[in-house]
Amino acid sequence: MSRHIEISVIVPVGNRFDATGSLVREYLKALSETGRAFELVYVLDGKHPDFGAELIRVADQDTRLRIIQLAKSFGETTALSAGIENTSGEIIVTLPAYYQIEASEIEKLIAEIDVCDLAICARWPRAAASRFEVFRRKAFHWLINSMTGSSFTDLGCGARAFKRIVAEEVPIYGDQQQFIPLLASRRGFRVRETQIRQSDRDKFDGRYGPKIYLRRFLDIFTVFFLVRFTKKPLRFFGMIGSITLLFGVAFLLYVVVQRLFFGVALADRPALLLSSLLVVLGLQIFALGLLGELIIFTHARELKEYTIDKIVN
Amino acid sequence: MDLSVVVPLYNEEDSVTPLYVAITNTLKKLGCESEIIFVDDGSHDRTFSVAERLAASDPKLRVVKFRRNYGQTPAMAAGIDLARGSTVVTMDGDLQNDPADIPNFIEKIEEGYDIVVGWRFDRQDKLISRKIPSRIANWLIGKVTGVPIKDNGCSLKAFRADVIKQVPLYSEMHRFIPAIASIAGPRVAEIKVRHHARQFGESKYGLSRIYKVLLDLLTIKTIAGFTSRPLKWFALLAVPALLLAVSMLVGSVVVTLYGTTPSLPMAGAGLFFGALGLMLLFNGVLAELINRTGDTQVTKLPLLTAVEITIASNVNAESQVTRITPE
Numbered sequence: 064m065s066r067h068i069e070i071s072v073i074v075p076v077g078n079r080f081d082a083t084g085s086l087v088r089e090y091l092k093a094l095s096e097t098g099r100a101f102e103l104v105y106v107l108d109g110k111h112p113d114f115g116a117e118l119i120r121v122a123d124q125d126t127r128l129r130i131i132q133l134a135k136s137f138g139e140t141t142a143l144s145a146g147i148e149n150t151s152g153e154i155i156v157t158l159p160a161y162y163q164i165e166a167s168e169i170e171k172l173i174a175e176i177d178v179c180d181l182a183i184c185a186r187w188p189r190a191a192a193s194r195f196e197v198f199r200r201k202a203f204h205w206l207i208n209s210m211t212g213s214s215f216t217d218l219g220c221g222a223r224a225f226k227r228i229v230a231e232e233v234p235i236y237g238d239q240q241q242f243i244p245l246l247a248s249r250r251g252f253r254v255r256e257t258q259i260r261q262s263d264r265d266k267f268d269g270r271y272g273p274k275i276y277l278r279r280f281l282d283i284f285t286v287f288f289l290v291r292f293t294k295k296p297l298r299f300f301g302m303i304g305s306i307t308l309l310f311g312v313a314f315l316l317y318v319v320v321q322r323l324f325f326g327v328a329l330a331d332r333p334a335l336l337l338s339s340l341l342v343v344l345g346l347q348i349f350a351l352g353l354l355g356e357l358i359i360f361t362h363a364r365e366l367k368e369y370t371i372d373k374i375v376n
Numbered sequence: 377m378d379l380s381v382v383v384p385l386y387n388e389e390d391s392v393t394p395l396y397v398a399i400t401n402t403l404k405k406l407g408c409e410s411e412i413i414f415v416d417d418g419s420h421d422r423t424f425s426v427a428e429r430l431a432a433s434d435p436k437l438r439v440v441k442f443r444r445n446y447g448q449t450p451a452m453a454a455g456i457d458l459a460r461g462s463t464v465v466t467m468d469g470d471l472q473n474d475p476a477d478i479p480n481f482i483e484k485i486e487e488g489y490d491i492v493v494g495w496r497f498d499r500q501d502k503l504i505s506r507k508i509p510s511r512i513a514n515w516l517i518g519k520v521t522g523v524p525i526k527d528n529g530c531s532l533k534a535f536r537a538d539v540i541k542q543v544p545l546y547s548e549m550h551r552f553i554p555a556i557a558s559i560a561g562p563r564v565a566e567i568k569v570r571h572h573a574r575q576f577g578e579s580k581y582g583l584s585r586i587y588k589v590l591l592d593l594l595t596i597k598t599i600a601g602f603t604s605r606p607l608k609w610f611a612l613l614a615v616p617a618l619l620l621a622v623s624m625l626v627g628s629v630v631v632t633l634y635g636t637t638p639s640l641p642m643a644g645a646g647l648f649f650g651a652l653g654l655m656l657l658f659n660g661v662l663a664e665l666i667n668r669t670g671d672t673q674v675t676k677l678p679l680l681t682a683v684e685i686t687i688a689s690n691v692n693a694e695s696q697v698t699r700i701t702p703e
Contacts, residue, residue, distance in 0.1 A: 248444075250443070251418070251442065251443025251444035251446075252443065294546050294547040295547050295591075295592075295595075297591060297594065297595050297598075298588075298591050301591060301594070328637075329642070331631075331637045331639050331640070331641055331642070332641055333641050334641075335641045335642060335645050336641045336644045336645055336648070339644075339645035339648045339649060340645075340648055343617075343648045343649060343651065343652040346613075346617075346652060346656075347652060347655055347656075350610070350613070350655070350656055350659045351659075353598050353659075353663075354659060354662055354663055354666065356595050356598060356599060357598075357599065357606070357663055357666050357667065357670075358666050358670075359546070360544055360599050360670070361544075361666055361667060361669075361670020362670055363544030363545070363546045364544055366546075368446060368449075368450045368453070368546050368547075369442055369443075369446045369450040369451070369453070369454050370442065370443040370444075371440055371441065371442060371443070371454065372441045372442060372443040373439075373440075373441040374438065374439070374440050374441070374458070375427075375428050375431045375432075375438065375439040375440075375441075376431050376435055376436075376437060376438040376439065
């Protein structure tokens, strides 16, 4: 594209999207009002023939809308990366493909970039389908914040604005696009949450299947590990391993002492099985920690720990 | 360039200028080609702007600004990575080290030592919270790593750049540099340095780090033990597990044959330990793989300190020692 693009807006289209195309027009209108040179890129993650046709109709009238079609569904993170790779704007804005925030608030979000590197939304006032949903949301953020030492209230909002350098430096993979703010602030970027009006049509029935819960749990665990222990795996594995080992050894000693001094038979006691299992597990976890340390040690020079903001002279 | 002085700074706005003046005076006296690298570790005060102003009038002063606070070790690592001198001197930014000691370090490096460590023999710190824990830690570090250094915590150190640039430096490892570097077999010297009481600001660490130091120590010990043949190391760990497994299995057979009750739990426990032995062996294989594919070619580290000795044919001439510097 020949003209200079200031803002690249990327909309990954996964399972949940608004199929009518009215949102696309709202986005285009709101972005025009910012008065900046922008491009709106819809990344179709998987086949969405009806919505694709609708998008093409809009793109016919407005060249600022671009469409990228992925060959199959790869997940939101891949869709985002595909969008980032194929755009050129210094500021990148990601928006959800469904009604989540008021389109008119996008300008406010973009303006935040002047004072930080990554601006994220906190939908407020926030509608909630049920008390349980509110509780679940609070519990999720409390867990994340207390484990990583941050203070975010709405990581689930897909609308974010950031400088291109953030995308280049923050490693995202798997299902972690939710945690971009955490990983970015870990890399030393300034991250700010801004209150943004929620869309009236942000409808979500608030029901997740068990699969989602499991995936969230794994995500939290991964992020916890990445943020806290990347450079010191032994502190993590060592802690768990030594506790397991300690219990195992104490238990084992107990049954052995019973056998030696109190004449309780040892060979047919299930307690022997359990205590041995704990010892074995503890040692194995510890050994994994050592392997982790070895990986870090041999890669320490390429995994630079620090990020340099500026060098004078 | 001959010399790079690396100073990590964290919230030291008051110390920056006096420190800069002191270092510059020393370097002037030394007269060698040198540079100063200030690494601002994400300070919240005016440390960076003060240092930046100093750098504006002195091209020999480089100031590196971190995007956030990462800690002293990464700050030192960054300074060392950027250093262009053939000798690198590191020191604290709180004026407790005296730059006037630098020439003694250079002298030792020129004598052929690879690492020169400062010893604060007359330490100006609180006895209970600083000096005693540090005494114990140093004794322990010396025992465990086999590199007996009286004062690992002293930041004033000098390194031959070829060596220190190859030594992985991360997490909170800066106090273990001599121990990590011991893999490369460097010649280490320890010299007495002056130590001043804190003039500005608060001391930045206390008792809570003992626990972390202990874990780091274990890490260092394992890495140093791993380096040559990790498989052997893991095999050593696996032997007792396998022995235990065999004796438990035999025991269960004996009990089943001659005892009153069959002993399935004993057999099961034996199998567990057998599995552990095998797993440890496989871990060893994995460790070999990691060692071979890693960026830091651990096996090449000893080459950094190797020297070639040319025996003089003439009895009167001295034998020559030449450094072999790998690419």
